[in-house]
Amino acid sequence: MLDALTVAVSVAALVLAAWCGFAAYRDQPTKDWHFIGMAVVTFLVLVQLIVGIVRLARGEKAEEGTTIFVAYLLGALCAVPIAGFMSLAERSRWGSATVAAGAVVLAVLEVRLFDIWTVG
């Protein structure tokens, strides 16, 4: 469940990055549809955070430690919304580029989360 979510969030984040990157390329600011996309990605990360905490509460252990695991989950949750707010302040292609960068950061965090959780 957690691994599936990690893959789902990574893919969603990369799609969002490509989408907002395309908007930046076309010299457009983020629009309502982009914000809906960000909301979807953030919702997936929120589900991941809840599932992760439930797994920990059940007594399962993250390979690299609970602190790092929870810190990465929280960081992953913040990445896209903060970039989204920054794109509201910067209504140009650079706002879209910021969201695209935020989504790439999220995808990287997901790869690390996979390593942090998985034994081996």
Place this chain on the structure above:
Amino acid sequence: MAETTRERAAETADGGRTRLVKGPGMLLVWLYGVMSVGAVSRSIYQISSEFEHAPLAYTLSAVAAVVYVFITYTLVRGGETARRAALVCCAAELAGVLIVGTWTLVEPSAFPDSTVWSDFGYGYVFIPVLLPLTGIWWLRRSRTA
């Protein structure tokens, strides 16, 4: 055209202080923010839990964290003094990345664990070496006439 008029209005909005967070500056401040959060949390964790394991590496990571936080702050604050301070720090950052990067390659035994700037920022997709270059470019461009 509407874009430039608005940008000018924004420039003078807060007491004539040059805004550094606009256009590409917004992307830059986001990346510096991400590096700050990453480096600070990493340093706090490593120094509080396993400092004896690699004191040199963790101290250097903490220095990197301070530099990132300071640059983020100056970018957000804006103004000519902040711009100069940020420029100096970006140069220091670039020097740091190059020195620490070379050091980790020449003498790996001194670093039982990696720092933020190890191998020229390899672990961070080389962002640590690209960021100061972009920063210096942006800060020089936003110099007030």
